[in-house]
Amino acid sequence: GQNIDQPTEMTATEGAIVQINCTYQTSGFNGLFWYQQHAGEAPTFLSYNVLDGLEEKGRFSSFLSRSKGYSYLLLKELQMKDSASYLCAVRASRGGFKTIFGAGTRLFVKA
């Protein structure tokens, strides 16, 4: 089967660092995406990893280990506006889209 697991909820303090983990089991792997989704809005693209290692983009970094079926999203210098759901998604097939999304991690940033 195909499965993506991520924590349901996390709480962190403004200015802190938070790491959101994602583990996956899919038939074939062709990249992993992280999206941010504010309540009532569409997902917006944050990062893409297809090779092992860390990709850094401003306050956001994403890590991938294909052998472990594991990724994390690291958010630094948290701001109140970072309160949102963070979706881990795996592109499971070659040559097209069969993107499998996790249920999302709701992040609450408190003052």
Add this chain to the structure above:
Amino acid sequence: DAGVTQSPTHLIKTRGQQVTLRCSPISGHKSVSWYQQVLGQGPQFIFQYYEKEERGRGNFPDRFSARQFPNYSSELNVNALLLGDSALYLCASSARGGSQETQYFGPGTRLLVL
């Protein structure tokens, strides 16, 4: 440039009715995908279209169908609506439908089935 647009933004239907949702991709994008997102869950893949041909289909019943037009816009049709079809329907576009391309999502159509 405009992003992905979807219409209508909200829709209320009753069980057994049929609904058509519309999507216009980002200018220059030729691939459109449809997702269903139930409250509290991640988006579930329904269809992908590229150059008017279906390229992928998720685990949805035949009541769900879609098509893509020559201008790359797309429609999602759902027949014989059930209460469980109530969800946010998201459309996403990408340039060529390549497996490593980023998809850009539209604002979605929120469907409520009574």
